[in-house]
Amino acid sequence: MYYGWIIVAVAFVTLGIAFGIWYSFSVFFLVIIKEFGWSRAAASSIFSIFIISQAVMGLLTGFLQDRFGPRKTIPFGTVLLAVALVLTSQATRMWHFSLAYGLLAGSGISLLGFSSHSAFIPKWFERKRGLAIGIAMSGIGFGMLFLVPLVEKLITLYGWRFSYLFLAGLVLFLVIPLNLIFSRRSPADLNLKPDGDAAHPSPTRTGPALVMEIVDPDWAGTEWTLKKAITTKRFWFLSTAFFFGSLVYQSTLLHSVSALVDAGLSRTAAAYYFGILGIMGSAGKIFFGYLSDRFNRETINNLAGLVTALGLACLIATGRVEGPLSLLFALLFGLGYGAAAPLFPSISADIFLGRSFGFIFSVICIGGGIGGALGSFLLGWLRDLSGSYSMAFSLTLVGIFLSCLFVWLAAPSRVRKMVKVA
Secondary structure (H helix, E strand, O other): OOOHHHHHHHHHHHHHHHHHHHHOHHHHHHHHHHHHOOOHHHHHHHHHHHHHHHHHHHHHHHHHHHHOOHHHHHHHHHHHHHHHHHHHHOOOOHHHHHHHHHHHHHHHHHHHOHHHHHOOHHHHOOOOHHHHHHHHHHHHHHHHHHHHHHHHHHHHHHOHHHHHHHHHHHHHHHHHHHHHHHOOOOHHHHOOOHHHOOOOOOOOOOOOOEEEEEOOHHHHOOOOOHHHHOOOHHHHHHHHHHHHHHHHHHHHHHHHHHHHHHOOOOHHHHHHHHHHHHHHHHHHHHHHHHHHOOOOHHHHHHHHHHHHHHHHHHHHHEOOEOOOHHHHHHHHHHHHHOOHHHHHHHHHHHHHOOOOHHHHHHHHHHHHHHHHHHHHHHHHHHHHHHOOOHHHHHHHHHHHHHHHHHHHHHOHHHOEEEEEOO
16 A cells, blocks of 8 residues: 555544644633633634644745755644643633633644644645545544544533543644654655656556646746745735635634524534535545546636535524525535645645745745634624624625635646546
């Protein structure tokens, strides 16, 4: 078996735990508001700091992944995250949460999360890049499915402070050993080729049905550095697309449980639907990742954006229109939002793949960090201001349209695309 699939399996587990912790804040969110009497905007600011922190830390993450690889970078981030969660469990004031969870946990998540894995997984695959990243990132959905309801149960039985200690132990004793033993930076570390191809294929061996076609040889042949990348329109189109995409996804994931409770659901039921959203996100990551290897990535991204928008419309109508709208929101938004994890790294790799890709991608992700932080705070502020989430989630419909538009303008298929072999 090609070792790249072992890399994908380890990433699946690591990302599942990392993002289970990330999105479990949506459950902690209501408990913290109740205990300390803070407004939704104030509590949302903790999550905004978290997102900004993980995005800015992505600069160091990309550099460390390019320089040292995942066997050193991810365990380092895991230790930092465990310490941060222990400190969060002892927090009593707003600045305690902002420092421990917002700043430190955000930095730790960055070192073992999305931008970290996006820096090295694309190097292991070419023809199956979208599918491989989609399978790895589908761990995020399983983390949401299992960890978020588990955290809700632990909070109910033992309190939120114990729950943070449990999460600290989970990352420390599971994530570190897996990555120390199995993680590798690139197939070249094991004298392998991407996708497991032979260095000198036999003329009698059947070739692949799909191959990567270089549409723009001059662009693809450039040894991209950050200095060169930031002078291109495509870099800023991607950054803007990530900004609006993250604004929609992060704000919705933070406030969806609260919005469902506002619509009349119990906190337990809302956490259940959040779990369904997570598993549909896993399906979306694999499904849209697979499709993006076979069709124009821009077109597949637009399709996912349409599904996401339908899910958001269901959430807006929940509580005012009869029907299973909460379930439809979880199914549709989960499926559509899942496309972002495989498509954003794949699109960026199609355009800027090279020795400095990890660092370039981490800078692009800062746009996503700013959008996610702004959106999380903005939706909380609008909820406090208007007394409902209707206006807030209506803005996310505009955001998903703009994200798709800027991906289309970046046009990755004009640099590289998959084609069928005749």
